[in-house]
Amino acid sequence: MTSPILTLEGVSKSFTLHLQGGQSIGVMQDVHFAVAPGECVVLGGPSGAGKSSILKMIYGNYRCDTGAILLREGDEVVDIATAEPRRLLALRRRTMGYVSQFLRVIPRVPALAIVAEAARETGLAEDAATRRAQELLHRLNVPERLWGLPPATFSGGEQQRVNIARGLAADRPLLLLDEPTASLDAANRAVVVDLVTAKKQNGVAIVGIFHDEDVRSQVADRVVDVTRFSVASLAA
């Protein structure tokens, strides 16, 4: 088997509740799994099991309490759990992308520019980046009349499709997807399945959360049920 690009080992996470006297709540313990290039691992389990928290720990938004999150970048392996902020930012620029459920953008920047800018982040020249942005917006059925407008007034589904286009525009070897199809119709869900499949064929490793059974069965190589790491189930 190809060696993994991402390996989680013995990761645990608790949250400190500042509004409740600093009480600490353990959420996950001994999270471990690995993802190889070209593989899509889907995180499964009920609401509140910790799926989004795992993605946030991989992206470095949440710190883990123990364990290692090892990301391979070329010949080097970096532990995200202990990486300096500057190193983490470089990893995000070159090696791992994150598509959240919602579009967060700078006001007044048009949709096409948002997606093209993302394509430029991993080295595409301006013309090629604009072409890729047009292609993605077109495939995701964002009407051309909207491309020159900032997405603030777009519908929820239109915003999400701009968000997906932005998240998929760059060429990074690891992609984290947090329910990218949540408010999409069936036709657009099918487009996302095709785009994710194409990324896998290009060797991109994916860790994703997909509630839609149909999407999940089409993209997942493996489902990791995170319930087995949850502190509540371990204590039961």
Ligand SMILES: Nc1ncnc2c1ncn2[C@@H]1O[C@H](COP(=O)(O)OP(=O)(O)OP(=O)(O)O)[C@@H](O)[C@H]1O
């Ligand atoms: N910043 C935070 N502070 C305190 N508790 C948190 C925080 N983030 C997550 N949690 C708690 O951690 C647990 C796991 O949450 P998480 O969002 O990771 O679950 P999930 O499996 O992604 O759920 P869903 O499918 O509903 O999105 C929940 O009990 C949640 O309340």
